Amino acid sequence: MATVVIFGAGVMGTATAFPLTDNGHRVRLVGTHLDEEIIASVKTRGYHPTLRRPLPDGVTAYRYTELAEALQGADFLVSGVNSYGVRWAAETLASALTEALPIIAITKGLDSTADGDIVALTTVYEETLVSAGGPHCDVSGVGGPCIAGELAGRRQSCVVFASPTREQAEWFAGHFRTSYYHIWTTADLLGLEIAAALKNAYTLPVAIASGFLEREHGPDEANAQMHNLEAAVFGQGVSEIRYLLQVCGQPVQFAASLPGAGDYYVTCAGGRNMRFGRLLGSGKSMAQALQEMQGITIESLSIIAAMAAALPRLADRGAIDRARLPLLGHLIATVDSGRAEPFPLDRFFPDLC
16 A cells, blocks of 8 residues: 555545546645645535535645645645646745655646757656756656546547656556556657647637637538648648657657657547637637636646747757648747638648658
8 A cells, every 4th residue: 555645636536536536546646836626625615516426535635734744654646736836836845845755747737948949848748847846757648639527537549658668657556556556657758748749739620610600600511520721731740740759759659659649639538628629710810819717727838838848949950841740830839920811731741642
């Protein structure tokens, strides 16, 4: 039996408490400064208001000011903060951790170096923790199609755990595997993180394509939808994820597997990135869409920003052919202009020509 700290009481971080407690582990759920209402509800009623379900026995809630107490005697930590909170979480942990602790992060995101090299947020987490005065901790990652509500509902889910070594990934997987939570493992941490993060960015244009239907005043008299366009954008997205993995020297099979196409598909089924993209596709400006979704994190935007910074540097080094990335280029231009324009479809699928 292990003692596990989940730092970040959002839906995805909290959902991991279900397989953990089903396996007999003790879970200490620590909210961030943004999770005060959630933690208050869990403390008083044992109920998570966003997951809309009671949490299992074996979960104890802590406020972020009680992090040091929650970490006492912990065997490992699950980081459940979003991509915008990674540095804050690492800096906060640095002052509370007295010794190195294995960490596995559900956060999806990317950063880039001054030379344009793509960096996973697991690396950012590690480096920030050390630079803030904390111990060096290896940070593992998770990729694959896993909606929080389905995991908490014990629906069948398939994911990949990635660590610096496969042995470490298997150690983590052994704590989480259940009859409904199926886990594969890999030591290709950067490849998994790239695929899992990029699918958030590439979900946005699928949503924009869906939103274009509203510009056309909805389905026509014969109920014609916009699925052909959505599928073409999805296919180009998978192709570009594969190319970017290749450029980064990572396993290209992730693009068409669980961390890439699998996670991409389930993200296109709904959620904040889809809602935001549909607003853009319907004709709203970036500012209008952000205003309508005020207070909701749009993680696709942070990934697009990271790639916008990386691509020119990679191109200057001759490391990348931007003609292979027409959809990503269009996405960057969309964010820059603040408007969703028609897709450059004739430039799609250059590898088929």
